[in-house]
Amino acid sequence: LGHSFTGNQKPSATHSKRMPGPMPWPLIGDLPRLGATASPFQAFSQMSRVYGEIYKLRLGSADCVVVSSFRLIKEVLIAKGAHFGGRPDLLRFHALFGGDRNNSLALCDWSSLQKTRRGIARTYCSPRFASSNYDQLDRVAGQEADCLLQHVDLHIRTTDSATVHIKPLLLAACANMFSSYMCSVRFKYEDTGFRDMVRRFDGIFWEINQGYAVDFLPWLQPFYSKHLAKLAGWTRDIRRFVHERVVEDRLQKSAAKEGGEPTSNEGAPKDFTDALLAHLRDDPSLTWHHILYELEDFLGGHSAVGNLAMLVLTAIVRHPQVGKKIQEEVDSITKGTRSINLFDKAEMPYTEATILETLRTTSSPIVPHVATQHTTIADYTVQKGTIVFLNNYELNTAAEYWEEPEQFRPERFISNGQIKKPEYFIPFSTGKRTCIGQKLVNGFCFILITRLLQHYDISAVDLEQIDTRPACVALPPDSFPLKITHRKCSILT
Numbered sequence: 081l082g083h084s085f086t087g088n089q090k091p092s093a094t095h096s097k098r099m100p101g102p103m104p105w106p107l108i109g110d111l112p113r114l115g116a117t118a119s120p121f122q123a124f125s126q127m128s129r130v131y132g133e134i135y136k137l138r139l140g141s142a143d144c145v146v147v148s149s150f151r152l153i154k155e156v157l158i159a160k161g162a163h164f165g166g167r168p169d170l171l172r173f174h175a176l177f178g179g180d181r182n183n184s185l186a187l188c189d190w191s192s193l194q195k196t197r198r199g200i201a202r203t204y205c206s207p208r209f210a211s212s213n214y215d216q217l218d219r220v221a222g223q224e225a226d227c228l229l230q231h232v233d234l235h236i237r238t239t240d241s242a243t244v245h246i247k248p249l250l251l252a253a254c255a256n257m258f259s260s261y262m263c264s265v266r267f268k269y270e271d272t273g274f275r276d277m278v279r280r281f282d283g284i285f286w287e288i289n290q291g292y293a294v295d296f297l298p299w300l301q302p303f304y305s306k307h308l309a310k311l312a313g314w315t316r317d318i319r320r321f322v323h324e325r326v327v328e329d330r331l332q333k334s335a336a337k338e339g340g341e342p343t344s345n346e347g348a349p350k351d352f353t354d355a356l357l358a359h360l361r362d363d364p365s366l367t368w369h370h371i372l373y374e375l376e377d378f379l380g381g382h383s384a385v386g387n388l389a390m391l392v393l394t395a396i397v398r399h400p401q402v403g404k405k406i407q408e409e410v411d412s413i414t415k416g417t418r419s420i421n422l423f424d425k426a427e428m429p430y431t432e433a434t435i436l437e438t439l440r441t442t443s444s445p446i447v448p449h450v451a452t453q454h455t456t457i458a459d460y461t462v463q464k465g466t467i468v469f470l471n472n473y474e475l476n477t478a479a480e481y482w483e484e485p486e487q488f489r490p491e492r493f494i495s496n497g498q499i500k501k502p503e504y505f506i507p508f509s510t511g512k513r514t515c516i517g518q519k520l521v522n523g524f525c526f527i528l529i530t531r532l533l534q535h536y537d538i539s540a541v542d543l544e545q546i547d548t549r550p551a552c553v554a555l556p557p558d559s560f561p562l563k564i565t566h567r568k569c570s571i572l573t
């Protein structure tokens with residue numbers, strides 16, 4: 081590495097308190113520097129070779145700081161998490177959430193409302209191993225995986241072709257896993273309202289993973305007004321679907337029951353939707369509007385899982401030996417007599433390691449944080465309102481953290497037959513704003529990948545067609561097809 085610090089070094093006591101960083105251009109600041117590479121995070125890493133583990137940037141009129149070492153990322157997210165609980169005030173974030181980004185759990189500033197919303201979600205999004213919610217997660221994942229396999233089979237039979245556009249099917253399966261688990265309702269893949277909802281969410285997931293000049297140059301807004309209106313339209317469509325097809329139905333059933341027998345709501349909530357409705361009744365600080373946004377936010381989590389699963393398949397077709405090893409692991413557990421379930425995960429380190437290695441190599445960015453008070457990082461002054469980029473791309477790809485980081489090697493996460501994650505591997509971030517969905521991601525993705533590979537051999541139709549971006553866990557809504565054929569040796573097929 082060209083830079084002189086390591087994750088363990090302290091900054092020299094003699095350094096100037098003036099934070100290093102390039103000289104910004106008038107008006108646009110350092111924005112062009114971020115356009116020089118495929119991902120702004122690559123540019124962040126390149127600049128860290130010049131300016132060090134912490135440096136300042138000016139993006140448009142926004143003061144920003146980029147932190148690239150694990151030592152300082154921990155200082156921001158853990159030791160001083162309370163000073164950095166805000167999020168940037170970007171126009172697109174507002175457009176995606178009904179004109180107010182505080183409607184979103186990931187893009188809002190920290191508040192007591194956010195604490196409440198996270199609290200409601202925790203039981204359902206992070207179910208304890210062997211709890212009734214964990215059993216439910218296993219059940220819905222297994223049932224939906226069966227439906228996915230039926231749809232893939234149907235596709236292969238009716239088109240008489242092994243070329244399958246698997247991404248929409250994966251996303252539909254994920255959407256149903258989420259809606260079954262959180263709302264006790266699933267939809268037919270042919271249902272056009274459902275398909276549109278899945279497609280809109282996928283568009284938004286792709287969108288949220290992009291950066292645009294207008295994010296930091298709001299005076300460009302007139303040039304983006306059509307785009308912003310399109311995003312607002314997508315969120316309205318999703319709202320209509322969730323309201324009409326998920327919540328209304330639930331409320332009607334509940335009202336019908338209240339007229340007669342006591343409702344099931346009087347006991348423990350039966351799912352996340354029930355829990356949200358119970359909080360709405362009991363907590364005067366919550367409104368109907370909050371409940372709907374929270375439900376939509378979590379249902380939308382399915383896009384992240386579907387895109388990640390697609391990226392795992394992409395890694396597998398690029399590295400066929402990885403798929404073979406997963407199949408060997410599947411076969412040794414099931415002996416060809418049953419389907420994989422969530423409780424097998426602990427015995428299948430290679431499969432779990434493949435998902436982890438995909439998370440490392442795709443390196444989903446940590447949502448930028450914002451200083452909510454005047455504070456410091458590594459003794460440098462940071463003004464209230466400063467945007468802080470946590471460069472986890474550097475943590476995931478630098479040679480000081482990983483041996484041969486450019487290689488896709490799931491084995492790096494296995495030690496003595498067990499999963500071993502280094503502490504600097506934080507794909508879901510850490511601290512008070514850490515991702516709430518990681519158990520759902522790991523559980524659903526594990527089932528999707530194992531069940532697909534249990535039944536099929538999956539390879540590339542055309543490796544050249546497969547295009548992935550660095551530091552991005554999203555693929556464009558219209559992605560490449562894969563070649564899917566029945567496994568010759570599978571007893572279950």
Ligand code: HEM
Binds near residue numbers: 194445
């Ligand atoms: C590929 C899958 C996913 C990855 C890599 C991922 C990663 C992340 C990261 C890096 C953050 C930012 C944390 C921070 O700012 O410090 C985050 C926030 C968040 N994630 Fe995820 N996530 C994934 C899927 C999900 C799913 C499926 C859900 C919901 C079911 C979810 C819910 C959230 C929420 C609510 C936040 C915001 C937390 C807050 O700001 O308080 N995520 N995620």
